Amino acid sequence: MTAHPHYSSASLEQQSDPRPLSGVTRLVSAEAATDYARRNVSQATAGASADSRITEHVEVVVSDQGLPLHLWWRERGYDVVAEPLRWFARRRWWTEEIRAERGRAGLVSQEVWRIQVQDPLTAERITVDVGRSLPADRWRLLRIHENPQEPEAVE
Amino acid sequence: MTFIHLHVASCFSSHYGTATPQELAAAAAAAGAPALALTDRNGIYGAVQHIGACRDHDLAPILGADLAVHGHGRVTVLAHGSRKGYAALCQAVSAAHEGTSASSSGPEPALSRERLAQLSRTSTTEAPLLFVLLGPESDIGMLAAGRRYRPARTALRQWRQLLGAAVYVELVSHLAPPGEELSTAHAARMLSAAAACRVPTVLTNAVRLCTAEEAATADVLDAVRVLSSLDSAPLQPNDQGWLKPETEMLSIAAEICKASTVVVEPEAILRTTEDLANACQIDPTQHMTYGVPKIPEAHVIGIEGSADEELRFRCEQGLAARLEQPQVRHRLEHELAVIEDLGFSAYFLTVAEVTRLIQELGVRCAARGSGVSSLVVHALGVSPIDPLKHGLIFERFLSLNRATLPDIDIDVESERRHEIYQRVFDRFGKERVTLMSMQNAYRVRGAVRDAGMALGLPDDELDQLAEIMWRFPAREFRQALEDKPELKHLAERIETERVSGRAQLDLLVDLTERLDRLPRHISTHPCGVILGNKDLLSLTPVQPSGVTGLPMSQFGKDDMDPAGFIKLDILGVRMQSAIAHCLGEIERTTGDRISLDTISFEDPATFDLIQSTHTLGCFQIESPGQRELIGKLIPASLEDLILDISLFRPGPMGAGMVRPFLERRHGFESTRYPHPDLIEILEETYGVIVYHEQVLRIFDTMTGCGLAAADELRRSLSREHKSAEVESFFRSSTAERGYTQEVTDEVWRQLASFGSFGFCKAHAAAFAVPTYQSAWLKTHYPAAFMTGLFEHDPGMYPLRLLVAEARRLEIPLLPMDINRSTGHFRLETTQPATRLSNGNQPDSNWGIRMALTTLKGISAAEIRRIENEQPFDSLADLRARAKPRLNTMKSMAKVGALDSFLPAGTGRNRRNDLFDWIERTGPRRNQQARIPQAAGQLAFPLSDTEASSLPTGQSPPTDTEVLATELDLTSVDTTDHVMSVHREGLEGVGVTYAKDLLNQRSGASVRVAGIRVATQTPPMASGKRVVFISLDDGTGVVDLSFFDEAQANTGEALFAAKMLMAEGTIRRTGPRAVTVQAIRAWNLHGSPAELTSGH
Structure with a gap:
């Protein structure tokens, strides 16, 4: 094998890109980035899926205002008996989804309702979290809560 | 009750927001909002667009910024709806950027709380000039998030003490999971703190998305902002930061109030929000002088009386005797009347003053653009082009009908551009001048890299991907996978991975499409300088630019006209620097001073060179397409060059104007005119419409509309929704004036197809001058000209192609030499200079000495020391006085820059021994060299005993090794062309060289090979993509064209391969024009053995 002159890519590119080698424009200093990451990372990625997750299909009947009224689960009906609590939980869509095209709904978060339901036969009350998936609206x-927490009291 | 969004980030919050101001305004209007704020992070970059968008959608605009306050987090700052309020906002933003740096390594923009308070305060008891909203990212917001109730209240009291009525608490709930940041509970805690401290509260949604579907884009931006992957980046809690309509915001307010222990009605919060919005409504004209031109005051340029009179006086002085010609006098009076009427006299005097400053500095400059159409501009000495001589029309530049502000461009030596900027700042005062900025948006390669980083793909894989992407809009990535042959492999790979359950590449395609055209970073515009009056810095925020010590506006090119800012384009042109270096070298070596202003524009030798198409290095006519066009057009005059430059534009090329023009020019088709009235207008271009000026004259002649209205009509031609209007006006007016239906039809057909694409002759005329000048220098001073090109590399090609061109011209290339090379490429005599008596070939003795700057790793300081201490008589002398680093010494030895220390006659044969010696003894010798010498002590005047007694042992480098070293250490093959290494192998497979292509008959099959020096995909009449690739094979340049099938045959190598071999057929398109129409090409990499493979 004889030695042959090779080209460094720089010599052949017509207009070399002036960006740093990392390929990214640095918008914040490295320290600021690390600092920011340390401060926010734990909550941001934890989401609601930390607990053991049941992903059983249920039917939810909602009011005109979108509030859950009844829950159908394993062929039994339950009434929602207390004021429901709603939030939007993050999804790790880049590991869970295969497409992320513009305009796709429900990619980044899932609407979650924490509701207390009562079994009309036993009168037993349980607290559950139900999630609503877009775009199919299922x-x-x-989750089923053993010891539901009281909502936060703000001082 | 109406809800108004007061905290909204657009995509101008770089790597944060996802929607344009237009999209946000449209969404707000559709939801029935009466007003909308724009509060981008660290600035008001989108303010002018926001004003325009609000106007379009009948919204009241509100302006503010999301700023960091030292030690207190981020807050939203809103301008009070007044002139002073807007000025305070500009100043607060500028203050936040003080001490930051244009390169991204500096501190983050932030201002002190004291400064913010000071800017907010008024002397009277009126409303504050700035309102400060303390939201989730402020210090109290972060304390509340951490449930630190008491410190939050203490902090809030401090804010209130300092800023009084300017302070509001901003409640935000993105409905994050209970208790987390941006949850309803977080907002409720802030509401409690506000109530306890008696600070009013407003509701916002801290908007960064127009719709929830954009949240994935924001996730990617969050990751890229901290240079991380999605897995480890701090991300938004969910997708709820979108521009929600009133009903949703009402229910959020209700939720927050319900979660709070404070008794407060949601309506009260919304009312406070609305009241604040009303106090912040901006009247663009009153408060920002939006649309009102701002020009330096006359007294600044030393004018006591009226600017109008001064302008007249200077023009009359400039034109002097020519004013006796009635048409000159008439034109001047006409232009002055328009300028006076528009109130722009001071602007023209300002431009004249800037030109004077540039000339005073001895910098080459040339006016460009439509301003060249003006006799006033010519009379003031700003442009050398006489508009009357070239038939240029003032109305193309300025008229009472023209809504846009005048725009005069000046090209200067790129090397001295910053010096000129500094001088302009000094002359007009730093309160009146700022540079313009520009937003760099994501294009496909950058988008792929950043989307890939977010997905955690490895860097080298992304490099490979980016390499095969070629100029298609990022948002059409998925479509491109189907259409583009070079992406076929990638498309197949995505398919395979999808089948095996891996989605990363699919996601990469989607995310790349999402990033398309989002602003990526801001930089200094390459030429725009904004000149205003003393209030300029109250009308635009500024931040440090890339030009040392000078500020730049946060506004860009498209903001100037609507906002009423006047800019002057002072563009650094490397060709002007190359010409300056060329002239400087001629003067340094011969003492001759050449004035390009006085050379003849009819020099036959210069046109011979142009017609030969050996125009590499000549301004505007060196590209493959231009060389082909020149070969067909055969320019023989300056007017021809103007034509050539006008034809070689995307518009004319794409509209298929070129062929009919050439057919007529060469007499293959007879020239005819639709109507005798048009002969005078179209004569210069054989009846084909090429110039804007011709379109204007046709409209004026056939409809009698006047030239000012004609320019309006011309501009409407290119706008689809307006061209029907133009057509009906044209048809009715021409009918009235007695033109027949046939004539009208034919002219309209030409106007409609060509008129909207034509080129402004004034632009082309301004370009043609440096084009001719560069060709003239290449003809008469080739070595000096090439020296200038080496120094500034002004064109589209890599330096090593220019070196190859010098070799083709048989100009001696003198290798780097420690005693002769400097920080610049220099002209050098290769034998005792004997000037020829006829003066015809003054260049025959001149060679070009390579500069030290091309050596990899050498520092500017080392070059300076070497230049200061030259010459050196020994290695020891070099070490002692120039103190080069060991690596620099080694590199210099390796490329032969130290050959002159070796005993005479040995030179290159001992190069490896010398390198070996330096490497082995280097550290020791370096230490000795650090022993300080007594001042004034003379360097040892002995011959280099060290070099003459080198231990032998290393074999001399082969030719191939010498070339490899040169390419590695200087990126330029100086001693011979790199393809020479492959010559034997190439001849074995029947390769034809560039120099022999012209002798081939049209249609002949050939094989060619070489190094890629240019790739272009210009717009074509057919709308199909044609790829033009130029290869340098050591004897010249081979130009190849690839149509659909050839692109498919070539695949990934089309844009990625650096050395190519191709098969194709010869196409002769003119006496000197020959291209190869490729059938296929393949990567030619590595050893000659590989040359025959690849099919």
């Missing part, structure tokens, strides 16, 4: 049971 409901799933996410």
